[in-house]
Amino acid sequence: MSTDGRQRSNIQIGAEVEIVQKHxxxxxxxxxxxxxxxxxxxxxxxxxxxxxxxxxxVGRVKNILPEI
Numbered sequence: 001m002s003t004d005g006r007q008r009s010n011i012q013i014g015a016e017v018e019i020v021q022k023h024x025x026x027x028x029x030x031x032x033x034x035x036x037x038x039x040x041x042x043x044x045x046x047x048x049x050x051x052x053x054x055x056x057x058v059g060r061v062k063n064i065l066p067e068i
Contacts (some may be wrong), residue, residue: 005048005061011038016067019051019059031057032065 004010005017018030033053040049048060 003064003066005064006044006046008038008040008043008045008049010064011035011049011051011061013038016065017051017053017061018063018065019053019057020048020062021057021059024059030062031059033057 011017013035015035016032017035018032020028020030024031031053033055035051036054037052038049039051039058045060048062050058050060052058
């Protein structure tokens with residue numbers, strides 16, 4: 001599985017990902033968690049697909065973490 005967070009097809013509900021939230025875009029601070037919902041409708045987004053984590057945080061996927 002690819003770790004490209006810009007392709008919607010690479011992201012599944014329940015996948016562990018690292019996102020950057022809107023207010024952390026300047027610093028690039030990443031938040032990790034599990035995808036609850038995919039918010040971006042298009043198949044590709046240059047800055048990353050927007051998702052909501054199970055914790056309620058919303059951001060764009062930067063990395064998809066490998067399953068253990």
